[in-house]
Amino acid sequence: MALSQEVKTMSELSDDWGVPQDWWVMPDKQWEGGVDPTSTRAQDPYFWWFMQSGPLSMLDAKAWPQRIYFSAERNLSCPSEQVADICKNFHLSIPKAYDGRRYMTFYMDVQALRESLWANWSPPVGQSDEIAQSGFEGSVAEKVFSLQYAECFHRLAMGIPVRDLVPTEPPPDTSHANDVNTAPSVPKGTAPDVVLGLIDDGLPYLHAALRNSSGTGSRMLWIWDQRWSAPSSHTTFAGASSFGYGAVSVSTEIDNSIGKLLRQTSTEASEYAQHGFTDMRRRNSHGAAVLQLLAGDSSVCGPSAPMRWPTKQTSALPVIGVQIPFRQSSRRSLAGWLAVHVIDGMNFIAEQAKSLSATHLYVNLSLGAYGGPHDGSAIVDGAIDELVAKSAPTQVQPIAATGNTAGTRRNPSNWSGPRLPSGVHARGTWKKDRPLIFTLRVPPDKAEDTFLEIWFDQELPLRAPIKVSLEGPDGRVIEQKSFFSRSRSNSISPSSAPNETRIEQHGILFFRKVSQSRSEVKEGTKWRSMVLIALAPTRRPENGRRCVPPGDWTVTLAFDGSIKSIEGIVETVQDYRVDAWVERDDTWVGSRRGQQARLINAHGEQAAVTDENTFTSLAHGNSVMCAGAIDGTTREASPYSAEHRAGWIPSYSAVADRSPLRRGVLVGGTHSGTMRFASGTSMAAPQVVRSLANIALNASAWAEELPAPGVPDAKKGLELP
Known part of the structure; x- marks a missing residue:
């Protein structure tokens, strides 16, 4: 769902934070990671998915958590005064333990941010209360999303949104100071080595x-x-x-x-x-x-x-x-x-x-x-x-x-032979003359979102001639052409019930630079490109969110010759090594454990499922x-x-x-x-x-x-x- 045009314009956001308004693309029902491919800012695909599958889909106050936690790599050249201004502007709280640190965590107080924006909110004249409320929630979404473009961070990755925060209060009759560093009872003269x-x-x-x-x-x-x-x-x-x-x-x-x-x-x-x-x-x-x-x-x-x-x-x-x-x-x-x-x-x-x-x-x-x-x-x-x-x-x-x-299942056709791989990881090489296919088997009754990360061994060039398609178990397909496709794709979503809350259920997120990978090398900063396939649960959750059908989902990386002629720019077509990992779903010990989605070799695809490089x-x-x-x-x-x-x-x-x-x-x-x-x-x-x-x-x-x-x-x- 696109943000309401009556809210605040993207040009204001662009002037403040460098958000490329031409690439703010959020089609209906499913969406594509539309972001300026020339941008030097890294993107967090999971942050995009969270925003689109919740707040930007519902545009309702109930969609917002109380806090959003982040991990980040700080830009140490950014003055402390600017960091303080950004913290104040976005209602961020950075623990003192990270003073002077390059890597840190922090949280955004979304509730306080909404209150401050509401204090200065002036709804357009003549709009109904419902439209005005949606417009306000859209402005909140713009504000939250623009944090990715803050110059004091090289990159940031969203942690977990907290919806049920209850402040912890010390007991009124406690004799202990509220200081974490209060020394515990260690016997005198026995300081531990x-x-x-x-x-x-x-x-x-x-x-x-x-x-x-x-x-x-x-x-x-x-x-x-x-x-x-x-x-x-x-x-x-x-x-x-x-x-x-x-x-x-x-x-x-x-x-x-x-x-x-x-x-x-x-x-x-x-x-x-x-x-x-x-x-x-x-x-x-x-x-x-x-x-x-x-x-x-x-x-x-x-x-x-x-x-x-x-x-x-x-x-x-x-x-x-x-x-x-x-x-x-x-x-x-x-x-x-x-x-x-x-x-x-x-x-x-x-x-x-x-x-x-x-x-x-x-x-x-x-x-x-x-x-x-x-x-x-x-x-x-x-x-x-x-x-x-x-x-x-x-x-x-x-x-x-x-x-x-590592896989522990026996091969039915060769019981004494090597065990079958677990399906967590698959590897292949993308070539111009041969598409690279991954098959993701998503089990029924799965209560969590499914994420498949497809990593390239390097940062792809600006006009990399690659398109990504996702085919559902029912045969319908959506596509993402490189980093700048703006077209709507045919939805593979089942028809919604009347008055059903519309929350996005799947997406292809394709970025040249992702915040999950950045390293300093002799040649400068090294980034890696990544495609994130995001699927909603296969079990219908209580909040009315739509589910996706279980079965085999096919992801195809293919050559797109049309990209070569855009604006007269022709990129050198080369081979890329590609790795795919299925993100883990987990449960605590003693609870009902759901099935894990896994990669399979279903159609003799070039990407081979392997247990190599599966450390946590x-x-x-x-x-x-x-x-x-x-x-x-x-x-x-x-x-x-x-x-x-x-x-x-x-x-x-x-x-x-x-x-x-x-x-x-x-x-x-x-x-x-x-x-x-x-x-x-x-x-x-x-x-x-x-x-x-x-x-x-x-x-x-x-x-x-x-x-x-x-x-x-x-x-x-x-x-x-």
Whole structure:
């Protein structure tokens, strides 16, 4: 839906922010990423999709979230005064932790922005209230969208829109200052040399395996609950996070709960409920398994994994935890929200470790998405690398799980042969004389949007003769010709019911420069072009949004000879290497898990589905160590353990399966005394962290903890014993 012409003109926006008014294209029912191809500004395709599938489609106040979070790369040459003006103009809030930083996160207070625009809003005379309201919402959309053209950012990527924000309030009778950096109860003279950190969900901070040496307190010094809508009536945390959302608890408050447990005046379940951690009623959680492999006392929880811990030193190390809002954010693609929470979480953990004068900090990242450039140029990669470089005197080492993205299905026609690839990744070469075809199989009853990222190995030239077409299961097609097509395409949408809310259901977004990939090279700034295929859910959601039909969706990259003659400009036609990744949908442990869309080789297309280069999105930074999974019996890589790309293999691998037939290792549950089996590279990463921590504590333990330096295996890296 195009913005109302009676609202404010695009020329005003163009003069202020350089928005190319000639390329502001938003056709009806489906749309094409119409943006000036000569623009030097990078675009975030996910931001375009969010705006068109919500606010710009409905033009209604109900379509707007209260906040929109972003991750960004700042233009350090931009004066601080200009940054302050932009923050004021757009109602942005940048945490103090990112002062002077190149990479950051921030949020836009959309509610405050709408109020400020409303104060100066003058609807045209003679319009009905409904039309005037739509016009106002259109002006809000223009304002929000123009943030992409702010000169103080090289690039920005949208995180998650927050619609159910409830401010966290400290309890009125608290004796703790509302300062996150309030020092926890660390015994005098025992300042830790090594601190462990992790970012995960469902962290059981009251578990007996995490008690201190006296058994009367917890080794969890801080835990930041990043949920933005934690009910304030059920929150007893000492203070709100300095990042503007969530709540932080220090060890003194956790120790108070442990005291009640020891006096048998309360239970773990009731204490979790009192603190607002209602998810801890579940018997299992991903974070519980990871946390106890990372820092659990084996004398309390048992030998959780078939690994040797020659010392109990790591069972006494302090821990800083960040609990991501997984339950609130699942049922959505991981495309944007995860990066924001990981960047903030990493900076929070590093800030607290530095306040303890710790010399070493090891952070476990047993999570990740599937999309992204997969070359270390994403915003989250740069943010983690910058944090590690600027964390002195504390040495920060992130360890990320490589991911469970390798295929485990057997080939029915060759049962003993290689396993079928998972369908997360496909690769091919686009040639002038041969179209490149990808087939995306979208399952029925899928509650999340489906995203397919198609990456070119470089930034395409201005008049690249490529057109992209999307054919639905019913055979109808829409096309996007290069970067500047303005024509409407035939809709493949089913007819809408009378008075149904119209929300866009699919789109082709094709940009020369995308904010997800930018790197500095000798020749200057390197960008990569990307096509984003966005599909609405195949299950009809409760908000009345239309769904798309399940089945095989065919994406074709083909040569378009008509582009060569436009304005007399002829581009050199060359071959391009193309990679496609299906973005991950995820759910929390214990919930109903929907099916994941995947790529298939359906028609003998030139793009081959492969498991190569399927590390998760957090495992590509230059400063990140990667952990893969191996089988404890065969010592071979577990079949699901993600495969490497050229020059990038796992740093280490640890046992995450007992044998080919007995998957998983023994891990702890959410409550003391409970155990279960869990497998995956998520279980390997904390074992690598623990071994590295032992080395930092006792250098002589190297021979016992880690393998001798040598040539790492191409699939496994170096194996832990």
